[in-house]
Amino acid sequence: MMSYVALFLAGWIAGLLGEYALHWLMHERPLMFHIYHHREFFYEEPKQIAKNTIEIDMNLRGFFDLLAVAAPLGLVVGWEPLLLVWGGAFWHLVIVYEGCHALIHYDALLPKFVTRSRLFQWWKGCHFEHHQSSPTKNYCITCPLVDWVFRTYKHPA
Numbered sequence: 001m002m003s004y005v006a007l008f009l010a011g012w013i014a015g016l017l018g019e020y021a022l023h024w025l026m027h028e029r030p031l032m033f034h035i036y037h038h039r040e041f042f043y044e045e046p047k048q049i050a051k052n053t054i055e056i057d058m059n060l061r062g063f064f065d066l067l068a069v070a071a072p073l074g075l076v077v078g079w080e081p082l083l084l085v086w087g088g089a090f091w092h093l094v095i096v097y098e099g100c101h102a103l104i105h106y107d108a109l110l111p112k113f114v115t116r117s118r119l120f121q122w123w124k125g126c127h128f129e130h131h132q133s134s135p136t137k138n139y140c141i142t143c144p145l146v147d148w149v150f151r152t153y154k155h156p157a
Contacts, residue, residue, distance in 0.1 A: 007080055010088060012088040012092055013088070014088060015089040015090070015091065015093050015097075016092065016142065016146055017146070018092075019092065019093055019142060020140040020147070020150065023139040027139070038135060097142055104123070104128075104141065122144075125156025126138045126154075126155075126156055130154075133157070134154045136152070137152050137153065137154035138154055139152055
């Protein structure tokens with residue numbers, strides 16, 4: 001039987017791949033809210049974009065509602081599958097992805113030493129490259145290396 005750490009890591013990887021796949025799908029089958037998100041980049045201030053990006057009330061409430069509904073399944077299927085799904089994949093897609101996306105768009109919340117670092121500038125640049133000129137590149141916001149694996153990485157201009 002897999003350890004809880006291995007299940008969590010498997011779920012986290014599933015979350016990364018799910019993030020990439022969902023973002024890719026939003027570009028392949030344009031969804032209006034996602035098209036709006038790309039347009040707002042050019043005419044709204046970063047603070048408003050960040051506010052539009054993360055709907056903390058909806059995401060957290062939905063996360064805990066689904067967790068409460070699914071928790072009894074642990075008695076039937078065991079806790080390992082729930083740890084894989086909730087501890088890794090869902091947590092990543094709902095909380096980590098949305099948080100990273102909002103921080104990239106409104107980095108004024110972060111300390112200056114973070115926003116001035118080369119790593120942060122590269123990370124933010126990857127996402128801004130996606131918005132500004134390459135909407136079919138740099139889908140994975142939380143880990144641009146996933147784009148490199150799937151050959152959709154474009155170095156920021």
